[in-house]
Amino acid sequence: MASPLITLGENTVWENKHRTVSLTPRLFCDVWNMWLEPPASNEPIWRAGLAGLRALVAKAEAQNLRIRGLGGAWSLSRAAATHDIMVNTKPLNYIELGFRDSSLDIGFSGNPDALCFAQCGASVMELYQYLEARGYTLPTSGASNGQTIAGAVSTGTHGSANAIGSMQDYVLGLHMVIDGGRHRWIERASKPVVSQAFCHAIGAELLRDDALFDAAVVGFGSFGLMHAVLFEAEPLFLLEKSLVRMDYDRVHPVLGTLDVEALGLSGGAELPFHFEVVVNPYRVSRGQRGAYVRYMYKRPHRPVAVPTGGSTWVQGDDVMTLLGTATGWTPELVPVLLEPILSAQLGPVQGVAGTPGFQFGATDLRGDVMSTEIGVALADAPQAVDAIIEVANRFPWSGFPAIRYVKGSDATLAFTHFSPMACTIELPSAGSPRTLEAFHRVWDELRARGIRFTMHWGQNMREDRALIEYGHGARVEEWLRARRSLLGATGQRIFGSDWLTACGLG
Numbered sequence: 219m220a221s222p223l224i225t226l227g228e229n230t231v232w233e234n235k236h237r238t239v240s241l242t243p244r245l246f247c248d249v250w251n252m253w254l255e256p257p258a259s260n261e262p263i264w265r266a267g268l269a270g271l272r273a274l275v276a277k278a279e280a281q282n283l284r285i286r287g288l289g290g291a292w293s294l295s296r297a298a299a300t301h302d303i304m305v306n307t308k309p310l311n312y313i314e315l316g317f318r319d320s321s322l323d324i325g326f327s328g329n330p331d332a333l334c335f336a337q338c339g340a341s342v343m344e345l346y347q348y349l350e351a352r353g354y355t356l357p358t359s360g361a362s363n364g365q366t367i368a369g370a371v372s373t374g375t376h377g378s379a380n381a382i383g384s385m386q387d388y389v390l391g392l393h394m395v396i397d398g399g400r401h402r403w404i405e406r407a408s409k410p411v412v413s414q415a416f417c418h419a420i421g422a423e424l425l426r427d428d429a430l431f432d433a434a435v436v437g438f439g440s441f442g443l444m445h446a447v448l449f450e451a452e453p454l455f456l457l458e459k460s461l462v463r464m465d466y467d468r469v470h471p472v473l474g475t476l477d478v479e480a481l482g483l484s485g486g487a488e489l490p491f492h493f494e495v496v497v498n499p500y501r502v503s504r505g506q507r508g509a510y511v512r513y514m515y516k517r518p519h520r521p522v523a524v525p526t527g528g529s530t531w532v533q534g535d536d537v538m539t540l541l542g543t544a545t546g547w548t549p550e551l552v553p554v555l556l557e558p559i560l561s562a563q564l565g566p567v568q569g570v571a572g573t574p575g576f577q578f579g580a581t582d583l584r585g586d587v588m589s590t591e592i593g594v595a596l597a598d599a600p601q602a603v604d605a606i607i608e609v610a611n612r613f614p615w616s617g618f619p620a621i622r623y624v625k626g627s628d629a630t631l632a633f634t635h636f637s638p639m640a641c642t643i644e645l646p647s648a649g650s651p652r653t654l655e656a657f658h659r660v661w662d663e664l665r666a667r668g669i670r671f672t673m674h675w676g677q678n679m680r681e682d683r684a685l686i687e688y689g690h691g692a693r694v695e696e697w698l699r700a701r702r703s704l705l706g707a708t709g710q711r712i713f714g715s716d717w718l719t720a721c722g723l724g
């Protein structure tokens with residue numbers, strides 16, 4: 219039998235993109251869509267990658283080691299890290315658009331041409347480029363495009379598509395490699411998509427279970443190695459972006475209602491497809507124009523004078539970019555320096571149209587950055603932002619709130635589970651001990667005020683079961699139950715990690 223190509227690195231120092239996590243795993247492996255010997259048949263190239271993942275899980279089991287999938291390494295938390303086997307999945311980037319009828323369940327009512335099978339390592343940038351060249355696009359993504367699809371979905375990556383939700387919310391199927399060399403195709407019983415014939419062809423057992431799917435889709439590497447996801451792409455559209463600056467007290471009531479009529483946006487009372495507010499916490503008095511409102515309307519696709527599928531136009535595209543150079547700021551300087559930086563980077567924009575791949579393109583991130591992000595119910599958003607502003611004014615640090623909105627997620631441990639609408643408040647900041655102290659103060663302040671909140675799994679977070687339960691309640695036990703239903707004792711052990719244990723989920 220042919221062997222898949224896997225490159226094994228020992229004593230490889232690994233660090234995530236923002237150098238908030240660094241370790242030397244026992245093995246750092248790259249898995250490839252390649253065989254060591256030429257394949258006997260004309261089979262799809264992704265089969266080699268799948269075989270590689272299965273071989274690595276078998277190795278982990280045989281040596282009683284923990285194993286974790288690694289995507290783009292963009293998570294600032296320890297979610298992707300283990301001291302044993304880390305699997306770089308980025309070379310597994312096969313993408314295929316369109317499904318044959320024989321591959322579909324008779325209950326599937328969507329558009330087979332729009333079904334996209336994406337291997338785990340396909341990056342958001344690669345997906346935008348691939349889909350937009352074929353007249354489709356991703357329904358939503360984060361602000362920029364360096365994540366892999368599996369990594370993004372696994373922590374609940376989101377933008378501000380208030381009618382759609384986060385990236386996991388458009389995923390229809392998961393192809394998971396679990397213990398015992400088994401691989402499973404998991405989808406919702408309430409939303410069947412693929413046929414038994416499809417599962418037979420890829421060699422996977424079909425599991426249709428809503429509770430399992432909802433838990434595994436935001437599973438941060440703890441349900442096995444994700445080989446691929448299936449989702450329905452959307453016909454290509456344009457987003458027309460504007461950015462205006464105004465007083466915080468004008469925006470404040472809108473933060474908890476999304477009733478934008480009073481803001482005087484170019485579309486009047488229409489809630490834009492994407493609505494986002496950045497607040498300078500030191501400029502919240504009347505006349506200081508401390509709120510930056512960025513909004514995008516969805517428009518039918520037409521040729522526009524910008525490239526599709528990725529862009530290096532970073533003016534204001536990613537708020538984290540702003541802080542990369544700010545590590546040396548002293549607390550007294552923060553309120554003074556933030557204003558010119560925000561106003562320069564978030565200058566006015568009026569109706570710039572581009573595809574989603576253009577609007578959510580590459581990021582020009584520099585320096586050490588930290589970021590935490592909390593989720594709250596829509597109605598709690600104004601109080602949560604006020605609490606953060608108060609913390610900042612008592613304990614100035616380089617961060618500021620960037621507020622977005624997504625439809626509540628069905629994923630069991632999505633940090634955006636608040637129904638019907640979740641508000642996410644990110645605090646992009648320069649990386650420093652003071653920033654970490656500020657994050658702890660923010661979490662404590664929200665708790666003290668009785669505001670229920672969750673933390674983004676892929677950002678700086680407090681690894682604390684009690685705080686996680688404060689935000690997720692009974693969902694934590696549901697998630698654990700679903701994990702036990704998929705994985706045997708061996709699987710639970712090898713797909714665990716120190717981080718998972720510290721979070722009280724291992």
Ligand SMILES: Cc1cc2nc3c(=O)[nH]c(=O)nc-3n(C[C@H](O)[C@H](O)[C@H](O)COP(=O)(O)OP(=O)(O)OC[C@H]3O[C@@H](n4cnc5c(N)ncnc54)[C@H](O)[C@@H]3O)c2cc1C
Nearest residue numbers: 287289290291292293360361366369375376438439444676
């Ligand atoms: C510059 C920047 C901008 C960001 N912008 C946003 C944003 O706009 N919105 C937002 O929500 N978040 C944002 N984030 C956070 C980021 O989207 C998440 O941390 C995301 O999970 C990172 O994806 P990744 O591919 O880098 O995965 P990694 O960070 O490598 O891994 C994330 C998780 O997925 C698991 N995983 C990855 N691949 C597999 C696999 N094949 N099988 C099993 N498990 C796997 C890992 O074990 C880990 O638990 C941003 C981060 C950065 C650095």
